[in-house]
Each structure stands twice: as structure tokens, then as C-alpha cells.
Amino acid sequence: MRRFIFLLSLVLTTGAWGADSVRSAFVMRWNLDWQVAGGLPEKVLLLSLQGLANRAAPQLYIVHPPEYQWEITGPLFSFYERKHGVKFTELATTEEALTRFAGSGKGYVVWDPAVAATMNVAFTIAGLEDALVVTPALIPLVEKHGLKPIDDLRGRYNGQTDAQIYTDAVARYWARCTHDAIMLLGGHVGAVRMPGMADWGVRQKMFFHDLSANPRHPEELALEQKLFSQLTPGATVFGWHSYGKDTEEQHTTLLSSYGLKMEGLHNLPNLSFNCQFSFTPGFKFTNTHHVARAAQLTAEAKVYLAFVQSDSIGIGVWTKPGRGKLPFAWQVTMNWTKFSPAALEYFHESATPNDYFIGGLSGPGYMYPNHIPADRFPLLMKEARELMAVLDEHILEIMDNSAADGNAGNADLTKETVDRYYATFPDVLGFINGYGPARTRDLRDTRPLLSYEYYIDPRRPRAEVSADLNELIALNATRPYFLLVHVRESNDVNSLVEIVKQLDGPxxxxxxxxxxxxxxxxxxxxxxxxDPADPKHFKGYR
Amino acid sequence: MTHRFRRLLFVLLVITGLPAQAEPASLLAGRWRLDPARSTALDGWTAWDLVIAVDGSRVSLRHDMQWRATKRSVTNTVDTAAPSVVPDFFRVEQRHMALYPAKGGTTAVRAAWLDAGRTLRVEADTPIEISQGQATLRLYLEYRLVEGDGSLVLIELHRTRPQPLVYRFTRVIEAK
Incomplete structure (x- = not known):
């Protein structure tokens, strides 16, 4: 029932504002100061305000500097003006934002910057009680706007571990939170924190935490496993793991083992605004396919090279120089059709004929398929197929780094996992796998599954990249040779053009x-x- | 020491040649740490200590490698007196290339002291797994002691790579 209500609320809100609904909204332009001792407290307040202000309608949008990890907030702002007719009024200060939106809240909750986890507990309370999240220093500001205290976390959790704090928070709040999603608000730790996704969790009444998936933290792990086990099947884990507690590989392995989907990062902004716009009337995704599904091509005696960029388009190469000069495949975060359709339409609209979209990552969200329970796989992949159909995508990208150490190491799929994909996606042109290089390969009927042969680290000198690729070409001496290359997010296409010029042979x-x-x-x-004998950096939880 | 005795010692040294060869070779022994700023960019490794030990004609080359939380310590032992076959030969690979040591493969290795024992040359034909099956990577490596004996340069050539990999190491003085 809770899942139905969650989906209903998305349906009711998503699509409410099409291109012909000329409307007004407000915009704030933020800086890059996320210091706990600097700009963070005010941003936390404004994120809670944004989540509440955007509950009923899209009213407040944030534009971040181009250097922010999600560099599309500026272009997307222009897209809303141009394609959805939104008339934005700028709010220059927190004072102005409170003057306009303080009425969205019923009061405030105080968090203690000295006890980091209280920020997440306060965000949970904010969603449930319609509260703004403040530090003690900001109390006078919100009281000036007529807000009264709802809760005060100062002193409640002094001297407690994160496991103790979140255990208490679960007891107090979890039952009232949505069980269709949960907010893993980790990411940066210490002097800088970047909870840019908090508006979304507040709007949707999620439970906030940054529990560890690291077996070295058994109490936190056990609590997170309990929470994951109580989420509705196929639920989404928003946010990102804590950089100070565990690894991306551990957390994604854990949530995948419960059949859950990951949607990050912790600093992904404006979902509370973006989710309320549908595609513009008449818009339909039409991918730039270069070959029909039934076509048969004949390879020549040469090296065929294909470039792919994953990592979500919004933090990728898209806005870097040179896009369009080379054929490039872009892994689309398919879930954005639900949470951020305008962003997908913006990418589609600005695509060149050389930009080709593919589905991923592993399914309807980021997950590691070697760990998805067999009984959860069909339903998740049905959702993935439906999303790929909406996005006119014919290729699925798979990634399982559960046994890898970052972008190096074992990124292979078990035969059982490969069997499942072949059985579940009969209509794709094929699959690609990996993040760093991998060696899972197959061909069944007309559908190949190929892994990355090479991963371009943006910091690697271009001459060495060319030499690496030439060495792969020399060693794989049979022609045709299929050389699949993964391009890490912050590369730019111009440099790839130069690399290609240095490659040997046809x-x-x-x-x-x-x-x-x-x-x-x-x-x-x-x-x-x-191969079961291949080294595994992390062996999982079971 | 008399003049006659000195002459006799000199003749003995020239005849045997032993100190002239053994001394520099032993200078390669010890722990050497990669200086990334003066080396070809490593890919997929963040730290590399090379630990060399000499025992007669046998030279052990231990690689203490690190990447994030991953640590590996692997030793290749070569023989300067005769060619050898080394199982699980370790190659400091660029880890973002889909090249892997062939499972169960053995590597033919030849090694020799050059430059009066200041350079160790290692040649290896090592089997690797590629996406098209298996291939042999022919490696030529020179471990050269640099003037002053505080630095070591490793020059690595591949049959299949158009340019050398050059790694510079600094001697690690280990506390006793």
C-alpha cells in the first residue's frame, strides 16, 4: 500500500507541469562552500526548505557553479525557461528564501555539527514534521520568520556511536517513513559535507542515514541490513555511501543482495523540483540508431573501436569540449525518466548524430547483478526493459564491481548471471560489461556480450593511453579485433580524437x-x- | 704491507675478477621505492617498492605493490648463470588494460649481469590472457644502478609496445 501511495504521488507530481503550463518559480545560485564550519549549515537549512517548498509544486531550483560535480544545473535551468516556460525569480539570500517559503515549514529542528549523524536524523524529522533543519546559530534567523522549535537534537546523542544514534532514530521514526526508498546521505565526511540530495529525501519523507556496509562495523551493518530487509521489493536507495566508512563496492554489493537499486550521488541536486516536470508535449525519445535490429554486418580485417561513457551523463564528458567529433555511447541513468525527465530531454535535445544512448547500469538502477537474488531478478529487469523501451535503447550496460577494488580488479560476471541476462533481454542488440577492464565475453544467437578492453583514466598521459591501446592492438593480432573502451567521466572528446590519430593499423x-x-x-x-579461482578483493556478505 | 705483497694481491684480483663483479651487484641489493614524479605513469598501482636480494647467481626481485586497499607482494627469482623457467612470473602490468597472466603459465627467463655488475638484464617470454585467447609478451628489462648508487633505473621494453617504460627508484635506508 505504501508503495502504491509512493508511486501514485510520483505519478501525480511527475507530469504536472508540461511545456504549456507557464508558471513561475524561484532560483538560488549557490557557491562551492560546503565547509561544516562555513557554508554547510545554511545550505542544510535551504535544502530542507527546498524539499518542503517543492512538496506541492516545483517552486525552488538551485543553480550550482559549473565546477560542481553535477554540472548540468545551469543548462537545465535554461531548459526549464526555454522549453517549459518557467519564469524564475532570483532569491539572493537565505533571508529572502525564508521570507518567501518559511510558510512551507511548521517549525524547525536543531542539529549539532559536533555530532555529525544528527544532521541526518534532523533531515528525517524535517520530512516527517515539515521542519527546517538548523544549527544553533541559525535559530534566530528562522524564529524571525515565525518558526517554532519542533525538536532539538543537541545533547541527545552526545558520546554515542553512529550505530546507537541510528538505532534510536529507527525506533523513533522509521515506521512513519516511506519504505519505498531510503536516503543514504553519506559521501564527503569531515570538514566538508555535501548533502545536495537532501531536498528529495525531505520531500518524499525518507529515512536518512549514513550507515556503514563495511564488515568492520558490524553494528552499523546489521542495522542497515535490517532496514534493507524491510524496504518494499525493488525499492531505491538514494544517495551515496560514506567515504569515511566503507566502499562503493561494499555498499552496492549489499543493496544488490536485497534486490534494491542505487540512485546517486549524495550531492545530486534538485530532484524535488525536477520530478514534477514531464517530457514536453509531443516529445518522444528517438535514439540515433545506426543499424536495424535485424541487420547483419560483415566485419573487415581491421580494428573496431567503440567509446562508452557511463557514470551518468550529468557528471560526464557531455559538457566537455569536442562532443560530437567521435561516435560515443552514453549510459543513461534510466531511472531519471521518473525522477528527472527534463534532464533526460535536455540531453536528448542537445545530442549530436554521434551521440548514442544505452541503458544501465545493470538494470533499472545501479546494482551488481552477481548478487541480485534470483527471485528478484525478473521483476527488476522487467522494469529495466520498460525503461529502455521508453528511452529507445537497444543495448544494456552491465557492471559488477563487487569483487573489484575500485576500477581495477575482478569485474566479471558469473555464467549464471550471464544466463539470466540472455534470458531476460531477448530484444537487445547486445550487452557490454565492466567499468575497468573485464574478461566476460559471450555470443548467443546475434547478441554479443563484450567487456571493456581498456579504461581511460583522465589523469593518464595521453601518450601512454595511445601506447596502451597500441599494445592491445598488437597483442590481439587476429582481425577484426573489437576494442571496447570505457571513458571515465572527466575526460574530454578532443583528447580522444588525438589519441585515435596515434593508433596503429587500420x-x-x-x-x-x-x-x-x-x-x-x-x-x-x-x-x-x-572464474571462481579469480582473485576477489571483497567476497561479499554470504 | 710490502710492495711485493700489494702486487701479488693485485694480480690475484685481476685473475679471479671476483671482487670487481660481486661488489657492484650487491650494491643493487636492498629496498628501492618508486619515484612516481620521475617515472612513466603507473596505471592501477599507487605504490611500488622493489626489493632486490642477491644469492650467488640467483637474484630475487620482490615487488611490493599497492593500489588503494589492495596490497600484493610477489617475487620473481632469476638466475644469471643459466636460463630458467619461472611459474607465475609477475609483471607490473597497466591494470586498466585487459591483459592478464595466463593461468598456469610458465615464463622462460634469461638474466645476466652487465656493466661490471652495475646492470641486471632480464629477458622474459611470458604468456598472457587476452580477449582473443592467449599471447606471448616478450619483455626486456634492465635494472641499472645510477651514478652515486642511491638511485636505480628500470627500463622495460615490450615487443608490442612502441615506447619504453622507464621507472626510477630511490634507495630506502631501512632503520636497524
């Missing part, structure tokens, strides 16, 4: 759909799955 950069079609016809690669 080399052709082709769109990913052409690449897979060629690979389907001439299998010069071996079939391989994860």
Missing part, C-alpha cells in the same frame, strides 16, 4: 550498435565468465 571508431553487430558476425574473441 582502425575504425564505430558507434556501439554497429560495433556489436560486427562482433555478432565474426567472433574473434573467446567465451569467458568469472
Amino acid at each position: 582502425v575504425e571508431v564505430v558507434p556501439l550498435d554497429v560495433f556489436l553487430k560486427l562482433a555478432a558476425r565474426n567472433k574473434t574473441y573467446t567465451t569467458r565468465y568469472q
Whole structure:
């Protein structure tokens, strides 16, 4: 029932504001000061305000500097003006924002910057009680706007561990929070914190935490497992893991083992605003396919190279120089059709003929498929197929770093996992796998599954990248050779153009759909799955 | 020491040649730490200590590697007196390339002292797993003691790579 209400609320809000609904909203322009001892307290207050102000209608949008990890807030702001007719009024200060929106809150809750977890507890309370989240120093400001105290966390959790604090918070608040989603508000720790996604959690009445998935923290892990086990099947974990407690690999492994989806990062902004706009009337995703599903291509005796960028488009190469000069595949965060459709439409609108969209990551959200329970796999992948259909995508990207250490190490799929994908996605052109390089490969009927042969670290000197690729070309001497390359987020396409010029032999950069079609016809690669004897950096929880 | 005795000692040294070779070779022994700023960029490793030990004609090359939380310590032992076959030969690979040591593979290794024992040359033909199956990577490595004996340069050539990999190490003086 709770899931139905959650979905209903999304349906009712998403799509409420089409292009013909000329409306007004407010915008704030933020700086990059997220210091706990500097700009963070005011931003926390404003994030809670944004979540409440955007409950009933999209009223407050934040534009971040281009250097912010999510660099699309500026272009998306212009998109709302241009395509949705939103007339924005600028709010220059927190005072102005409170003057306009303080009425969205019923009071305030005080958190203690000296006890970091109280910020998350306060955000949970904010969603449930319609409270603004303040530090003691900001109390006079909100009281000036007529707000009264609802709760005060000062002193309540002094000297307690995070496990103790969140255990208490679970007892007090969890039952009233949505169980269709949960907010893992981790990320940066220490002097800088960046809870840019908090508006979304406040709006949707989520439980906030930054519990550890690291087995070295058994109490926190046990509590998180309890929470995950009580979420509705297929629920979404928003946010990101704590950089100070565990790893991305551990957390994604854990949530995948409960059949949950990850949607990050912790600093992804404006979802409380973005979720309330649908695609503009008449808009339909039409991907730039270069080859028909049933086509048969014949590979020549050369090296075929395809570039792919994942990491979500919004933090990627998209706005960097040179896009459009080379065929490039972009892994789309498919869930944004629900939470941020305007962003997807913006990307689609600004795509060049060389930009090709693919689905991912592993399913309807970020998850590690080797750990998805067998009984949860079909329903999750049904959702993925539906999203891919909406987005006109024919290729699925898979990633399982559960046994890897960051972007190096074992990123392979078990045969059982590969079998499941082949059974569940009969209509795709094929699959790609990995983040760093991997060695899972297969070809069944006309659908290849190929892993990345190379990962371009943006810090690696370009001459070394060229030499690396030339070495792969020299060692894989049979032609055609299918060289799939993953481009890490902050690379730029111009530098890739220069790298391609340095490659030896007949080399052709082709769109990913052409690449897979060629690979389907001439299998010069071996079939391989994860070998149980291969080293695993992290062996999982079971 | 008389003049006659000095001459006799000199003749003996020239005849045997032992001190002239053994002394520099032993200078390579010890722990050497990669100086990333003066080396070819490593990919997929953040730290590398090379620990060299010499025992007669056998030279052990231990690699203490680190990447984030991953630590590996692997030793290749080579013989300067005769070619050898080394199981699980360790290669400091660029870890973002899909090249892997072939499972169960053995590597033919030849090693020799050069430059009066100031350079160790290692040649290896090592089997690697590639996406098309298996290939042999032919490696040529020179471990060169640099003037002053406080630095070591490793020059690595691959048959399949158009440019050398050059790593510079600094001697680590370990506390006793």
C-alpha cells in the first residue's frame, strides 16, 4: 500500500507541469562552500526548505557553479525557461528564501555539527514534521520568520556511536517513513559535507542515514541490513555511501543482495523540483540508431573501436569540449525518466548524430547483478526493459564491481548471471560489461556480450593511453579485433580524437550498435565468465 | 704491507675478477621505492617498492605493490648463470588494460649481469590472457644502478609496445 501511495504521488507530481503550463518559480545560485564550519549549515537549512517548498509544486531550483560535480544545473535551468516556460525569480539570500517559503515549514529542528549523524536524523524529522533543519546559530534567523522549535537534537546523542544514534532514530521514526526508498546521505565526511540530495529525501519523507556496509562495523551493518530487509521489493536507495566508512563496492554489493537499486550521488541536486516536470508535449525519445535490429554486418580485417561513457551523463564528458567529433555511447541513468525527465530531454535535445544512448547500469538502477537474488531478478529487469523501451535503447550496460577494488580488479560476471541476462533481454542488440577492464565475453544467437578492453583514466598521459591501446592492438593480432573502451567521466572528446590519430593499423571508431553487430558476425574473441579461482578483493556478505 | 705483497694481491684480483663483479651487484641489493614524479605513469598501482636480494647467481626481485586497499607482494627469482623457467612470473602490468597472466603459465627467463655488475638484464617470454585467447609478451628489462648508487633505473621494453617504460627508484635506508 505504501508503495502504491509512493508511486501514485510520483505519478501525480511527475507530469504536472508540461511545456504549456507557464508558471513561475524561484532560483538560488549557490557557491562551492560546503565547509561544516562555513557554508554547510545554511545550505542544510535551504535544502530542507527546498524539499518542503517543492512538496506541492516545483517552486525552488538551485543553480550550482559549473565546477560542481553535477554540472548540468545551469543548462537545465535554461531548459526549464526555454522549453517549459518557467519564469524564475532570483532569491539572493537565505533571508529572502525564508521570507518567501518559511510558510512551507511548521517549525524547525536543531542539529549539532559536533555530532555529525544528527544532521541526518534532523533531515528525517524535517520530512516527517515539515521542519527546517538548523544549527544553533541559525535559530534566530528562522524564529524571525515565525518558526517554532519542533525538536532539538543537541545533547541527545552526545558520546554515542553512529550505530546507537541510528538505532534510536529507527525506533523513533522509521515506521512513519516511506519504505519505498531510503536516503543514504553519506559521501564527503569531515570538514566538508555535501548533502545536495537532501531536498528529495525531505520531500518524499525518507529515512536518512549514513550507515556503514563495511564488515568492520558490524553494528552499523546489521542495522542497515535490517532496514534493507524491510524496504518494499525493488525499492531505491538514494544517495551515496560514506567515504569515511566503507566502499562503493561494499555498499552496492549489499543493496544488490536485497534486490534494491542505487540512485546517486549524495550531492545530486534538485530532484524535488525536477520530478514534477514531464517530457514536453509531443516529445518522444528517438535514439540515433545506426543499424536495424535485424541487420547483419560483415566485419573487415581491421580494428573496431567503440567509446562508452557511463557514470551518468550529468557528471560526464557531455559538457566537455569536442562532443560530437567521435561516435560515443552514453549510459543513461534510466531511472531519471521518473525522477528527472527534463534532464533526460535536455540531453536528448542537445545530442549530436554521434551521440548514442544505452541503458544501465545493470538494470533499472545501479546494482551488481552477481548478487541480485534470483527471485528478484525478473521483476527488476522487467522494469529495466520498460525503461529502455521508453528511452529507445537497444543495448544494456552491465557492471559488477563487487569483487573489484575500485576500477581495477575482478569485474566479471558469473555464467549464471550471464544466463539470466540472455534470458531476460531477448530484444537487445547486445550487452557490454565492466567499468575497468573485464574478461566476460559471450555470443548467443546475434547478441554479443563484450567487456571493456581498456579504461581511460583522465589523469593518464595521453601518450601512454595511445601506447596502451597500441599494445592491445598488437597483442590481439587476429582481425577484426573489437576494442571496447570505457571513458571515465572527466575526460574530454578532443583528447580522444588525438589519441585515435596515434593508433596503429587500420582502425575504425564505430558507434556501439554497429560495433556489436560486427562482433555478432565474426567472433574473434573467446567465451569467458568469472572464474571462481579469480582473485576477489571483497567476497561479499554470504 | 710490502710492495711485493700489494702486487701479488693485485694480480690475484685481476685473475679471479671476483671482487670487481660481486661488489657492484650487491650494491643493487636492498629496498628501492618508486619515484612516481620521475617515472612513466603507473596505471592501477599507487605504490611500488622493489626489493632486490642477491644469492650467488640467483637474484630475487620482490615487488611490493599497492593500489588503494589492495596490497600484493610477489617475487620473481632469476638466475644469471643459466636460463630458467619461472611459474607465475609477475609483471607490473597497466591494470586498466585487459591483459592478464595466463593461468598456469610458465615464463622462460634469461638474466645476466652487465656493466661490471652495475646492470641486471632480464629477458622474459611470458604468456598472457587476452580477449582473443592467449599471447606471448616478450619483455626486456634492465635494472641499472645510477651514478652515486642511491638511485636505480628500470627500463622495460615490450615487443608490442612502441615506447619504453622507464621507472626510477630511490634507495630506502631501512632503520636497524
